[in-house]
Amino acid sequence: MVQPEATPRLTFSGWEDACMAYREYGHTRPEDREKAFLCRVRGAALGRPPMFPDTLPDEQVLGYGRLLCATSDQERRRSLLRRAGSDRSGWGAAADDLIFLCPEKIVAERPGLLHSGIAGRAAENEFAAEENARCADPWPRVRAVRQGTAAYFLFEGGGYGVFDAGAEIAEDIFGAASEDGIVAGSSAAVMTYGENEAMCLTVKAFGSAPPPRLRGWDEVAEVGIISRSGQLGVPRMEDGAEEGAGGRRSPTWR
Incomplete structure (x- = not known):
């Protein structure tokens, strides 16, 4: 046997x-x-x-x-x-x-x-467009010099960044932000509750400090960002990426 x-x-x-x-x-x-x-x-x-x-x-x-x-x-x-x-x-x-x-x-x-190739990118773009259509400016009465609203797709751990477009994001910024929720320097990392899903994100650039928006929030924080290039941006979801803003252009503000 x-x-x-x-x-x-x-x-x-x-x-x-x-x-x-x-x-x-x-x-x-x-x-x-x-x-x-x-x-x-x-x-x-x-x-x-x-x-x-x-x-x-x-x-x-x-x-x-x-x-x-x-x-x-x-x-x-x-x-x-x-x-x-x-x-x-x-x-x-x-x-x-x-x-x-x-x-x-x-x-x-x-x-x-x-899908693969062109079909895959088309499906991703259609999905991003559907998520973008669900998002609206939550502060419509306050107009800014430049502004944008888009679905922001979150990856593992959640969180998004606002960064100096002329500088690299610090590697440990999200790790540090996980301790207290937000970290700033030449970049600001904001941790979120959700992950692996889309949330609506509105960014506005003003010529001067706007009034604090307190309604609907339990806590409000204000931080400063050092921008040597004079430009701030939010990462766009590039082809094949799993996180970033779903808008067609990468939003950047002077």
């Missing part, structure tokens, strides 16, 4: 040239989706470390991936990544990675990820 193996056969995938073919969900065959997920979470992206350490076998990586898919709670997702020994637990799990394991779960957050 054939006896059972004493230990399971574990595999350890790494980044390879074939991984380049798995950049978009819409171009990936169903039988290749698990391989695509492993490629994406094993590789470094935009200077960030891999989502899972190379000491973790593929079977456990896929298991953690399915656990991440099973919850929408971001703190729970970050806890799972910490348990896995991830160096990216602070960022959380990206929707464009998880979609390869649970597309039916991610489609509600990022509908454009189901």
Whole structure:
């Protein structure tokens, strides 16, 4: 009789040239989706470390991936990544990675990820336009020199920034803002209650300080921003990004 193996056969995938073919969900065959997920979470992206350490076998990586898919709670997702020994637990799990394991779960957050190329961008733009249409200026009687209202799409952890358009945002500004809700310098980071969803954001630029808007708020804070370039802006949601203002132009004010 054939006896059972004493230990399971574990595999350890790494980044390879074939991984380049798995950049978009819409171009990936169903039988290749698990391989695509492993490629994406094993590789470094935009200077960030891999989502899972190379000491973790593929079977456990896929298991953690399915656990991440099973919850929408971001703190729970970050806890799972910490348990896995991830160096990216602070960022959380990206929707464009998880979609390869649970597309039916991610489609509600990022509908454009189901498509590819032009069709994907069109779906993302249509989704952003629908969210923008729900937003209105909450302070319409007070006109500014320049102003804009748009849906602002939030990623893991929530929060948005107002920054000096001529300077780089400090890397730790959102980490510092998580302690007290708001931090300013050459950039202001404002933490929010929601994440992985859109909220309505209105920004107004005045020639002089406007009266405080207190109605409807329990607490109001005022901070200063040092702008050496004389321009302030709010990040726009670029193609393929998961956060930023959904307006067609990046709002910048002098």
